[in-house]
Amino acid sequence: MKSPRVAVVVLNWNGCEDTLACLASVSLVCYRPLDVILVDNGSTDGSVEAVRASFPGVTVLETGENLGFAEGNNVGLRHALALGADYVLLLNNDTEVAPDFLSVLVDAVEATPQAGVAGPTIYYFDRPKTIWSAGGAIDWRRGNSRMMGLDEVDEGQYDTVREVDFVTGCALLARREVLEGAGMLDSRFFMYYEETEWCVRAARAGYKILYVPQAHVWHKIKPVRQAASPRVHYYVTRNRLLFLRSTRAGVWAWIHTLLAEYLRTLVSWTVRPRWRGQSAQRRAMIEAIADFFLGRFGAVSRYSLQNL
Numbered sequence: 423m424k425s426p427r428v429a430v431v432v433l434n435w436n437g438c439e440d441t442l443a444c445l446a447s448v449s450l451v452c453y454r455p456l457d458v459i460l461v462d463n464g465s466t467d468g469s470v471e472a473v474r475a476s477f478p479g480v481t482v483l484e485t486g487e488n489l490g491f492a493e494g495n496n497v498g499l500r501h502a503l504a505l506g507a508d509y510v511l512l513l514n515n516d517t518e519v520a521p522d523f524l525s526v527l528v529d530a531v532e533a534t535p536q537a538g539v540a541g542p543t544i545y546y547f548d549r550p551k552t553i554w555s556a557g558g559a560i561d562w563r564r565g566n567s568r569m570m571g572l573d574e575v576d577e578g579q580y581d582t583v584r585e586v587d588f589v590t591g592c593a594l595l596a597r598r599e600v601l602e603g604a605g606m607l608d609s610r611f612f613m614y615y616e617e618t619e620w621c622v623r624a625a626r627a628g629y630k631i632l633y634v635p636q637a638h639v640w641h642k643i644k645p646v647r648q649a650a651s652p653r654v655h656y657y658v659t660r661n662r663l664l665f666l667r668s669t670r671a672g673v674w675a676w677i678h679t680l681l682a683e684y685l686r687t688l689v690s691w692t693v694r695p696r697w698r699g700q701s702a703q704r705r706a707m708i709e710a711i712a713d714f715f716l717g718r719f720g721a722v723s724r725y726s727l728q729n730l
Contacts, residue, residue, distance in 0.1 A: 425530060426508035427455045428595075431498030432515050435463040435488055440516040440642060445477050447518040453525045457481065457505055461498040463488045490612035490721055491591065499606055501522070507598060513616075515579050516642040519663050520545065527595045530583055534655040537630030538600035539621060541581065542637030543571075551576050555643050557586030557633030558618065565666050565675030566683075567618050586633045591617030592661025593639045600624050606629075608668065608696045610719035615661035647693075652706035653725045659684070659710035666717065684711065 430448055434441045441460070450456055458480045462470050464487040475483055477681060485496055495512055500508040513519070523542055531537045544555040555570030557580075567588065570668065571580055591607075604623040607616045621631050648654045649652055666675055688707060691700040706725070 425454065426532070427457070427506060428453060428524060428528065429498075429502035429505060429507035430498060430510060430511045430524075431455040431459045431461060431502060432513050433461045433463060433491065433494045433498065434469050434473075434515045435494070436467045436469065437464045437515050438465070438467045438469040440466060442472060442476055443516055443517050444513065445473065445518075445522050446481060447479065448513070451519065451524050452521050453528070456524070457502065457507065459483060459498045459665065461494050463490075463494045466472070471518075480707045485613070486510045486591055486713055488721070490609070491614040492607040492611050492613065493609040495591070496606040499601060503601060506507075509598065510596055510601065512591050512594045512596075513639075514641065516547075517544075517593060518640050518647065520638040523637040524595075527599065527634050530632055530637075531595065531597065531633040534583075534630060535561070535576050535630060536541055536628060536630045537632050538623050539589060540595045540632040540634050540637075540704075542593050542639045543576065543633075543635050544590065544592055544639045545576070546639050547640040547642040550640055554643060554655045555590050555592070556580040556595055557584070557631075558588040558590060558621075560618070561673050562588040562671060563678065564682075565662070565671055565679040566710055567583050567615075567665075575585075580633070583632060583636075584632050588618045588621035588631060589633065592641055596624070597629075600629050603627050603651060604629075610664060611661045612657060612719070614657045614662075615665045619665050619668050650703075652702040655703045656706040656710045656722065656725045659707045660714045660719075663711070663714040 460473050460480050460482045462484050487498055499510055527540045531540050535608040546554050547550050553571040553576050555576050558567055559570055560567045604627050605717040607620050625631055
């Protein structure tokens with residue numbers, strides 16, 4: 423039997439070194455038929471030229487501007503579907519993958535009735551046995567989401583394929599039918615929470631979301647750096663509220679998010695001396711909450727072009 427056709431979509435924005443390393447690892451993937459698509463979000467660091475020189479078999483799509491994670495990936499998703507892909511894998515450019523990870527993911531979905539989305543075990547690149555994500559869970563009462571297995575050393579505790587609430591867009595495999603039925607990523611998010619909301623849409627359309635532990639990816643994420651970033655605080659704060667509204671979350675999720683978390687955090691950052699250095703993050707949170715209620719979504723110029 424012929425294997426399903428898979429397209430891998432890698433999104434790049436001024437990440438030349440990471441992107442080249444990612445594509446090098448993808449070139450070793452032992453799955454066929456495979457198309458590799460690089461979507462460049464208006465890079466100015468020579469990424470496009472370097473990819474074309476090093477990986478002539480990779481399709482390069484240039485958006486000409488930073489469309490964000492959601493719409494940038496949508497460009498790749500639409501192209502993949504036009505090519506006739508049966509599955510599309512979103513893959514962060516700051517990852518490296520095991521040669522068999524894609525075969526393992528596809529086999530798991532093909533073997534599971536109603537499965538439409540799957541994600542691997544994702545480890546920290548600099549701590550290759552420490553888990554960053556073993557699937558995702560949504561707490562609908564508190565209105566938040568979390569990575570399962572976060573910061574745990576892998577000792578086999580997550581070795582069973584299971585259903586989860588979402589898988590991260592860092593490495594997300596989706597059937598063509600799910601994309602056609604549930605639609606694309608919501609570009610209003612720009613970055614953060616878009617894949618979580620999309621997985622909720624897929625699940626509500628009747629598809630199972632799978633975590634597949636035997637598929638392995640390593641992510642060059644820097645949590646401390648992200649935690650200090652006003653840009654990250656802005657989009658996570660605003661988009662969590664957009665996620666709650668888009669998924670029609672209950673009243674307790676709103677109360678917990680706005681009062682127990684957002685208000686408490688802002689008060690703490692304002693009155694406690696130890697948090698006086700958080701003024702930029704505090705301002706980002708206030709602007710994010712205001713923009714949500716004012717209906718300002720997508721890219722926000724004062725944050726869209728900043729580095730972490």
